[in-house]
Amino acid sequence: VDSPYIALPLNGVKVPQGMVDTYDLSLYNPHSDVLHVKEIYTDQAFFHLRLFRNDESPNLHVGPADMWEVSPSQQKIIMQVEFKAVKTGVFSGRVVVVTDKDTIVIPVSIVAIGDGVHGSGQELDFGTLTFPEEHHTIPVSLMNAGPGAVEVVEVFSATTDPLLGIHFKHGLVLEGGTEEVIASATYLGTAQGSFSGKLLVMTNESTHTIELPYRARVVHGTFRYRSENATFEAKKGRTVRAELLLTNWFPVPVKLFSAGITDASFAVETFPHGYVLDTDAVSPPIHILFTANSSDLAFTAQLLISTNVTVLSIPLKVMHGRLHYQLPQPLGHRAVGAGGREVV
Numbered sequence: 001v002d003s004p005y006i007a008l009p010l011n012g013v014k015v016p017q018g019m020v021d022t023y024d025l026s027l028y029n030p031h032s033d034v035l036h037v038k039e040i041y042t043d044q045a046f047f048h049l050r051l052f053r054n055d056e057s058p059n060l061h062v063g064p065a066d067m068w069e070v071s072p073s074q075q076k077i078i079m080q081v082e083f084k085a086v087k088t089g090v091f092s093g094r095v096v097v098v099t100d101k102d103t104i105v106i107p108v109s110i111v112a113i114g115d116g117v118h119g120s121g122q123e124l125d126f127g128t129l130t131f132p133e134e135h136h137t138i139p140v141s142l143m144n145a146g147p148g149a150v151e152v153v154e155v156f157s158a159t160t161d162p163l164l165g166i167h168f169k170h171g172l173v174l175e176g177g178t179e180e181v182i183a184s185a186t187y188l189g190t191a192q193g194s195f196s197g198k199l200l201v202m203t204n205e206s207t208h209t210i211e212l213p214y215r216a217r218v219v220h221g222t223f224r225y226r227s228e229n230a231t232f233e234a235k236k237g238r239t240v241r242a243e244l245l246l247t248n249w250f251p252v253p254v255k256l257f258s259a260g261i262t263d264a265s266f267a268v269e270t271f272p273h274g275y276v277l278d279t280d281a282v283s284p285p286i287h288i289l290f291t292a293n294s295s296d297l298a299f300t301a302q303l304l305i306s307t308n309v310t311v312l313s314i315p316l317k318v319m320h321g322r323l324h325y326q327l328p329q330p331l332g333h334r335a336v337g338a339g340g341r342e343v344v
Contacts, residue, residue: 004030004257004273006075006306007097009107014118015085016145016177022050024077025095025106028306029070030258030273036100037068040079044093047108050080073260073268085112115146117174117203119212124199126216128310129189130250140166140183140212142201144174151204155183158198163188163216166199174203187216192251194218221250223305223312231317232290234297240290241269244303244314246283253278255308259286263301266290266316288316296320 006028015021029035042049070076081095092109119142126136144150155168165186172182185199194217201210224247232240248254259271269287277283288303303314 003104004028004306005102005104006257007104007106009109010081011107011109011122013109013122014111014113014143015083016143017085017088017112017114020082020084022080022082025079025081025097026075026077027070027097027099027104028075028258029072030306031101032072032268032270034072035070037070037078037097038100039098040068040095042081042093042095042108044091044108046083046086046091047093047095048082048084049095050082073258081108083110085110088112088114113143113145116144117150117201117205117210118143118145119201119210124185124212124214126185126187126214128217128219129187130218130222130310130312131220132190134189135186136189136216137184137186139181140185140199141179142174142182142210143179144176147176148205149176150174152182153202153204155199155201158200158211161195161197163190163195163218164197164214185214187214189218189220192218192220219250219252219309221248221252221309223247223314224249225314230303230314231319232292234292234295234318234320236292236295238292240292242288242290244286244288246277246286246305248277248279248281248283250309251279252309256283257306257308259303259305261288261301261303261316263299263316265292265297265318266301266303268303290316290318292318 010023013023040049068078083091090109090111095106095108097104097106124138124140126138129136140155142152152172152174155166157164157166166183168183174180196213196215199212199214201212225244229242229244232242254277256272256275256277258273259268261268267289269289271286272284275284297318298320299318301316303316305312305314
């Protein structure tokens with residue numbers, strides 16, 4: 001389910017029997033004001049909640065609390081889930097996060113495994129590729145839950161997929177009780193569509209082939225906008241307000257979740273959270289504020305827009321408005337430097 005809070009479920013994670021593992025839970029604030037987390041709890045006794053500063057919570061039910069505050073357009077770790085694999089099997093439950101805006105339910109499903117070689121349990125997700133030249137590369141890991149070393153013999157695709165590439169570390173040995181990256185997989189954005197398949201891994205001790213499912217989505221498109229509305233002049237102490245209108249050049253409707261900027265000199269003043277932008281349609285205005293702390297700035301920040309398709313990046317250029325040029329050296333003149341530099 002699409003969530004503006006980017007509260008991703010924790011599904012299919014594998015933990016060897018007898019081991020304890022901890023997982024971070026993060027929350028994104030899509031609102032223009034501070035998001036206050038009031039309460040966090042789980043409905044299962046085999047999940048233990050920990051504060052992120054690593055102080056153990058004495059109870060499964062943590063709250064009420066106003067200590068969790070997530071600033072606008074910020075993603076922040078708010079809690080950790082600890083799980084001990086006492087016995088093998090699938091352990092499912094949920095973590096409920098109560099905020100002053102909404103109540104968010106995060107599904108959790110962890111698999112406690114016995115001896116042997118296992119995949120991570122999570123699907124290899126290449127995400128969404130949005131132009132033909134784009135490619136995404138992700139690591140492929142195996143966990144050896146047994147006591148002895150195991151050699152990885154081969155990694156290959158179960159079916160022919162011309163968009164998938166695999167780089168395999170031949171001769172790799174997994175020691176007992178370890179998890180290691182055994183290969184990298186790359187997906188190309190050449191052809192559009194939704195794709196899925198399986199990577200197969202063979203070891204010198206496997207009685208069966210280890211299956212690692214993968215998926216990828218390729219949707220060619222972008223947001224069009226006027227570049228002059230994303231360009232800012234640096235004047236110390238002055239705040240500039242710009243208005244951006246986005247045109248959807250994707251072949252599918254795009255839902256706008258949230259926006260953030262990679263530099264603290266900028267702020268998103270208004271953003272149409274939850275607005276659905278049809279193909280070729282123009283968005284409501286997005287207003288951006290820029291405050292310069294110097295008149296000598298020249299850099300580019302990124303406006304990151306989270307959508308149901310992918311996270312799109314729009315460069316925000318800051319210029320000081322002055323021309324730099326370099327004078328050539330006179331003939332016969334010897335100098336260590338590269339010449340004079342003038343500022344107009």
